[in-house]
Amino acid sequence: MAIPMVSKLLRNHLHELALNDQRIDGREQWEGRPLQLEVDVLERAEGSAKVTMGDTIVYAGVKFQLMTPYPDRPNEGGLMCGAEVRPVAGRNWEPGPPSAESIELGRVVDRGIRESGCIDVNSLCIIPGEKAWQVILDLFAISDDGNLFDAFALAAIAALKTAIVPCEKFEVGEDYPLNVSKIPIMCSYHKVGNRFVYDANSQEELGGDERIHITLGEEYHVHSLQKGLKGIFSADEFAEIMERAKIQSSELRKLVNTVLGD
Amino acid sequence: MGGYGDIQMIDENGLRVDGRNATQVRPITIETGVIPVADGSCRMTWGTNDVIVAVYGPMEAHPRKIQRQDRAVLDVRYNMAPFSTSDRIRPGFNRRSREISKVTADALESVVLLEMYPRSKIRVEIEVLCAEAGTRCVGLTAASVALADAGIPMTDMVVSVASGKVNDVVVCDLNKEEDNYGEADLPMGVLPNSGELVFLQMDGDLSPEEFQTAWDYNIQAAYDIHKIMVDALKTGGAN
Amino acid sequence: MKSRLVARPDNMSGNSSADGPQDSQIVVPGENLGKSGEYEAGHGVVITNDTLLATKNGKLIIKNNVLTIEPIHTTYFPRPSDLVIGYVEGCTNNIWFIDIGAPFNAILPMSLGPSKASFGSTRQVLDIGESILCRVQEVEETHSSVVTMKGMGLRKINTGSVDEIDPHLVSYLSGNGKDLLREMKENSDCRIIIADNGRVWVDGEVSGIINARNQFKDLTQNYRLIEDGGNI
Structure with missing residues (x-):
C-alpha cells in the first residue's frame, strides 16, 4: 500500500475538532457510521456476507476443502483466514503480492475468530488421521474508506454463521450448517487529535495516530488485541476504550443475531 | 469444452436448460457509482455472474519506464475472487487472468481516447465476485460502463457477448452447463454505434453456416445489451 | 479519421438523431449527435465522418452553436490562471x-x-x-x-480546513450560485475560498467550519435538484 502524504492542516484541524468534542464527519466520539449487514450475497460461496460501513464496503466468503489432518492433531480440521485488499478498493492499494497491511488485517481477524473457539475444529474431522474439513474464509474489500478491520471481522463471523458444509458435493454425507457457537466481535479505536474515537473514516485514519483493535466474545471475554501504527497510549485510555468496546460489541452482536434471525 | 456428451441441453421445443430460447440473453442489471472511493465504477449482474469494476485515473504512471510520451497507459486487471467459483481459486495472478486482462485492455484501447492523456495511467480493476460463464464478456462490458462513469473519453462503448453451439444447435449467451458441455464458444466485442469489432476469440468447432449464425446472434444481442448500458448511464446521472 | 467498415450493417439500426441534439440531455460515449455543420464540436465531442459523436457521459450543453458535454464525473486538469x-x-x-x-x-x-x-x-x-x-x-x-x-x-x-467538493459544485458556486456562496459565508461567519481544483478552504471558528461543511454536504445532495430547477 502506498502511504499518502499527510497534510499538516488536516492534522491540526483534527486536533482542533477534538478539543471541541467534534469529528470531521459530524459524528459523536463513540458513534459508528451507518452500518448495513447482508448475508447469503454470493451464490458460489458456501457462506457469505457483505458489510457496508459508510463508504467502506467488504465481502466475506466461506469455502470448504477436504484435507488430511496434521499428524500431530489427527482429530482436527482446519480454519484458514485470508484478507485481500485488491487495488479495486482504493487508489493507494497496489497490485502484487499481499502487502503488510492486508496481511495484518487477515491475521488480526483470524486470531479473533480462532481464539474465541467459535468453531470446534474436532467437529470438522470426518475420518481421524485421513479426512477432515478445511474451512477457508476469504475477506475481500471493494471500497476502503477506513476501518477495514471492523468491517472484515463483522463480515467474517456473519459469513461463517451462514455457511453450509457441502458434504454432498464432496460425497461424504448430507449437507449441514457449520456449527458456530459464539459470535466474537471486533471494535477498533483510532487516536485522532489526541483522543480515541470509534470507527475512524479514511481521513481520520490518515491524520490520526495509533489504532487499537479489541475482539470480545460472550460475557466480555477478550480474544484478541492489536495495537497498530506509531503512537503512545496510557493505561487509563485503554481502560476507557475497553469499557466502550463492551457496550459496542454487545450492540453489534445483537445486530448480527437480528440479521441471522436468531 | 466437454465435447459431445449424452446430456440433452435443448428440449424438443428448442428451449434450453434454463428455459431460454436460442437467441435469449440471461437477465442483466447494471448499476453505476457502486464504489464510493473510485473515480468511476459499475456493478453488472448477468445471470449468476456478478462483476464489479472500478476505474481510477488518469493518474501519473509509475514507474517512469511504463510511461508513454504520446498517450496514456491502460492498466487493466481482471481477477476472480477466491469464492467466485464452486472450487476455491487461490488468490494471485494466473495465466488465464493475465490473458483476459490483456485482451480486455486491447479491446478498450481501441475506443478510449488515450492520446488525450500523455504519460498518465488509467487503472481498470475488474473483480469477479460470482462467476457463471462468460465472465470475460461481463468484465469487458462492465469496464466500458465504468470508464464512461469515470468521465474517460471514448469513441464508443464496447459490448461483449458470446454465442456458442450446444447439441449441434447455435445458441446465444452460454450459461454454465452449456459452457461446460457445449461444442463451441465465440465471444465478441462489438461497438454498437458502428457495428465494428474490437474483441474476438473463439474455440471449438463451427461450420461456416453455424459461425455466421453465432456471429449474427452476437451482434443482435450486443445491440439489446447496449440499451441497458445506455439506460444505466443516463438514469445513473439524473437520479 | 479512417472510414468505417461495418460488420453487418443490416443488424445495426443507427441511433435516432432525427430530432437533433437537445440542450441538457444526458449523453453517453458513442452517441450520435447528428451531422456536423450545424454545430461545432466542443469539450467531449468529436467529429468522425461528418458526424458529431459524444465521447463522454454527461450533460449536453448547446451554446453559440457549440456542443459541449459537462461530464458527470471528471478528474481535474489544470488550465493556466486556475x-x-x-x-x-x-x-x-x-x-x-x-x-x-x-x-x-x-x-x-x-x-x-x-x-x-x-x-x-x-x-x-x-x-x-x-x-x-x-x-x-x-x-x-x-x-x-x-x-x-x-x-x-x-x-x-496555516489555519482552517481544506475539504473536497464535486467539480460541478465549483462551477455552480462560482457562476449562478454566487449568492448562495455569500449566504454560506454569512451563516458560518467563515472565510471560504473555492479553488478550481475542487478544494475548498474554510477558515474561521471550529463551529463555523463545521457549519460550512454541513452546508456543502447538503448542497452536494441537493445539487441535482438545483439543476432540475427546484428550490433548495
Missing part, C-alpha cells in the same frame, strides 16, 4: 512539488515561492505536508504544470 489549493509533496534544493489533485504534480520553482528562499533551504519556507493557495502559471502539453505564489492573496494556508 486558482488551486495544493499540498507540498516533496522538494529539491530549488523546487517544490505540489499535489494539486491533477494526474501530475505541479512544480513550484523557488523563484515563484512565497518568500525569499535560499538555495537548499526550501523546506524552511514550505515544508512537506503544508498547504498552499496558488495559481497555475503554465501547463505543458504533456500536462505537467507550473504554479506560482506571486500574486494577490496567494499564500501558505
Whole structure:
C-alpha cells in the first residue's frame, strides 16, 4: 500500500475538532457510521456476507476443502483466514503480492475468530488421521474508506454463521450448517487529535495516530488485541476504550443475531 | 469444452436448460457509482455472474519506464475472487487472468481516447465476485460502463457477448452447463454505434453456416445489451 | 479519421438523431449527435465522418452553436490562471512539488515561492505536508504544470480546513450560485475560498467550519435538484 502524504492542516484541524468534542464527519466520539449487514450475497460461496460501513464496503466468503489432518492433531480440521485488499478498493492499494497491511488485517481477524473457539475444529474431522474439513474464509474489500478491520471481522463471523458444509458435493454425507457457537466481535479505536474515537473514516485514519483493535466474545471475554501504527497510549485510555468496546460489541452482536434471525 | 456428451441441453421445443430460447440473453442489471472511493465504477449482474469494476485515473504512471510520451497507459486487471467459483481459486495472478486482462485492455484501447492523456495511467480493476460463464464478456462490458462513469473519453462503448453451439444447435449467451458441455464458444466485442469489432476469440468447432449464425446472434444481442448500458448511464446521472 | 467498415450493417439500426441534439440531455460515449455543420464540436465531442459523436457521459450543453458535454464525473486538469489549493509533496534544493489533485504534480520553482528562499533551504519556507493557495502559471502539453505564489492573496494556508467538493459544485458556486456562496459565508461567519481544483478552504471558528461543511454536504445532495430547477 502506498502511504499518502499527510497534510499538516488536516492534522491540526483534527486536533482542533477534538478539543471541541467534534469529528470531521459530524459524528459523536463513540458513534459508528451507518452500518448495513447482508448475508447469503454470493451464490458460489458456501457462506457469505457483505458489510457496508459508510463508504467502506467488504465481502466475506466461506469455502470448504477436504484435507488430511496434521499428524500431530489427527482429530482436527482446519480454519484458514485470508484478507485481500485488491487495488479495486482504493487508489493507494497496489497490485502484487499481499502487502503488510492486508496481511495484518487477515491475521488480526483470524486470531479473533480462532481464539474465541467459535468453531470446534474436532467437529470438522470426518475420518481421524485421513479426512477432515478445511474451512477457508476469504475477506475481500471493494471500497476502503477506513476501518477495514471492523468491517472484515463483522463480515467474517456473519459469513461463517451462514455457511453450509457441502458434504454432498464432496460425497461424504448430507449437507449441514457449520456449527458456530459464539459470535466474537471486533471494535477498533483510532487516536485522532489526541483522543480515541470509534470507527475512524479514511481521513481520520490518515491524520490520526495509533489504532487499537479489541475482539470480545460472550460475557466480555477478550480474544484478541492489536495495537497498530506509531503512537503512545496510557493505561487509563485503554481502560476507557475497553469499557466502550463492551457496550459496542454487545450492540453489534445483537445486530448480527437480528440479521441471522436468531 | 466437454465435447459431445449424452446430456440433452435443448428440449424438443428448442428451449434450453434454463428455459431460454436460442437467441435469449440471461437477465442483466447494471448499476453505476457502486464504489464510493473510485473515480468511476459499475456493478453488472448477468445471470449468476456478478462483476464489479472500478476505474481510477488518469493518474501519473509509475514507474517512469511504463510511461508513454504520446498517450496514456491502460492498466487493466481482471481477477476472480477466491469464492467466485464452486472450487476455491487461490488468490494471485494466473495465466488465464493475465490473458483476459490483456485482451480486455486491447479491446478498450481501441475506443478510449488515450492520446488525450500523455504519460498518465488509467487503472481498470475488474473483480469477479460470482462467476457463471462468460465472465470475460461481463468484465469487458462492465469496464466500458465504468470508464464512461469515470468521465474517460471514448469513441464508443464496447459490448461483449458470446454465442456458442450446444447439441449441434447455435445458441446465444452460454450459461454454465452449456459452457461446460457445449461444442463451441465465440465471444465478441462489438461497438454498437458502428457495428465494428474490437474483441474476438473463439474455440471449438463451427461450420461456416453455424459461425455466421453465432456471429449474427452476437451482434443482435450486443445491440439489446447496449440499451441497458445506455439506460444505466443516463438514469445513473439524473437520479 | 479512417472510414468505417461495418460488420453487418443490416443488424445495426443507427441511433435516432432525427430530432437533433437537445440542450441538457444526458449523453453517453458513442452517441450520435447528428451531422456536423450545424454545430461545432466542443469539450467531449468529436467529429468522425461528418458526424458529431459524444465521447463522454454527461450533460449536453448547446451554446453559440457549440456542443459541449459537462461530464458527470471528471478528474481535474489544470488550465493556466486556475486558482488551486495544493499540498507540498516533496522538494529539491530549488523546487517544490505540489499535489494539486491533477494526474501530475505541479512544480513550484523557488523563484515563484512565497518568500525569499535560499538555495537548499526550501523546506524552511514550505515544508512537506503544508498547504498552499496558488495559481497555475503554465501547463505543458504533456500536462505537467507550473504554479506560482506571486500574486494577490496567494499564500501558505496555516489555519482552517481544506475539504473536497464535486467539480460541478465549483462551477455552480462560482457562476449562478454566487449568492448562495455569500449566504454560506454569512451563516458560518467563515472565510471560504473555492479553488478550481475542487478544494475548498474554510477558515474561521471550529463551529463555523463545521457549519460550512454541513452546508456543502447538503448542497452536494441537493445539487441535482438545483439543476432540475427546484428550490433548495
